[in-house]
Amino acid sequence: MESAGVAAYVSRKKVTRRAFLKYCALMAAVLALPPSAIPAMVEKLQQGLRPAVIWLSFQECTGCTESLTRSYAPSIEALMFDYLSLDYHHTLQAAAGEAAEAARLETMRKFAGQYLLIVDGSIPAADNGVYSTMAGRTNLDVLRECAAEAAVIIAVGSCAAFGGLAAAAPNPTGAKSVEALMAEGRISRKPLVNLPGCPPLPLAISGVLAHFLTFGRLPDLDDLKRPLSIYGNTVHDRCSRYRYYQDEKFAEHFGDEGHRKGWCLYKLGCKGPVTHNACFIHKWNQGTSSPVEAGHPCLGCSEPGFWDKGGFYRSLDAEAISYSPVAESPDEAIEAGRQLYEDNCIYCHSADPTGFKTVPDKVPEVLRAGTVRAHRSFQFSDDQLDILGKYLNSQQ
Missing domain, CATH: 3.40.50.700 (NADH:ubiquinone oxidoreductase-like, 20kDa subunit)
Structure with missing residues (x-):
């Protein structure tokens, strides 16, 4: 060439x-x-x-x-x-x-x-x-x-x-x-x-x-x-359906009410909890969507032996699930919020959030609204947005 x-x-x-x-x-x-x-x-x-x-x-x-x-x-x-x-x-x-x-x-x-x-x-x-x-x-x-x-x-x-x-x-x-x-x-x-x-x-x-x-x-x-x-985080950690998993709202069958409402696909065999990939952060087709977001369970295709581990519609054992739990104490919430900030925000904002221009209480609201184009690729759950706000508040 x-x-x-x-x-x-x-x-x-x-x-x-x-x-x-x-x-x-x-x-x-x-x-x-x-x-x-x-x-x-x-x-x-x-x-x-x-x-x-x-x-x-x-x-x-x-x-x-x-x-x-x-x-x-x-x-x-x-x-x-x-x-x-x-x-x-x-x-x-x-x-x-x-x-x-x-x-x-x-x-x-x-x-x-x-x-x-x-x-x-x-x-x-x-x-x-x-x-x-x-x-x-x-x-x-x-x-x-x-x-x-x-x-x-x-x-x-x-x-x-x-x-x-x-x-x-x-x-x-x-x-x-x-x-x-x-x-x-x-x-x-x-x-x-x-x-x-x-x-x-x-x-x-x-x-x-x-x-x-x-x-x-x-x-x-x-x-x-x-x-x-x-591949440092699981698909489950960043999933837009994460809050439904925590609320135990699951699609039971393809096309049922839960599936149409975007509920968690765990019972349809989703392998997101044990699959390490960034599908929900970077997505496919110029950032349009990902398989789980489009309504199909994660197959676990970035893990060894996924085909022989029941990639198609075999549910995980409950004890196999590994995910970031809801922070139960204020200190845990702040630490979880810090990790979210450092994993996602410091590439455009200062690593020191004390000078953050947006009022911390407004940050979850802005991200939920999707009004800022640069933020639309982030698919945080409501719980993640709340702990991000708590972390930013703690730094003021």
């Missing part, structure tokens, strides 16, 4: 500097970075350093690529493809056959030890990997070759991260995740980040790439190698 920096690109496409700064601010917020990180992100992205990227697709459905192309706010996908050099991608590349493979090998030779390797889809490992091949070679063999000189590996989607649908019992192809193959010594061990989901959120993909381009390292990860900024 022809080399060109982001600064030149945004000028050519008539993307304003204001829009570009908003993009960088959004990426910082997605990654739970402090406001001080925004200038660093702007500077790095404008330098036009375009790392080479090889994207390998194995046992998958192309949903992860579809998710990537639906990044937004504004034209994130266009910006990404300009500040990254996407040298190899089955679905998006123009070349085919020998020309495509020659491009991959040339990138590996020219940028050995520097290129980013993105993998989506699980890797069949049974019977020497014969169940899926490309260019006459098994997926396992191609991955082994590409991983050897990669700087980092990003496993996009639940199939690459945990095995996904292809690894569901009885797993006839012996489908494995990237990490499992590393643990077995079948491919080189490299810095790895998992971005599970079926598919993952568009901003999870673009956010991790922006973080690596800015800081030269992967973001902070949990014990499953997922970015904490995206």
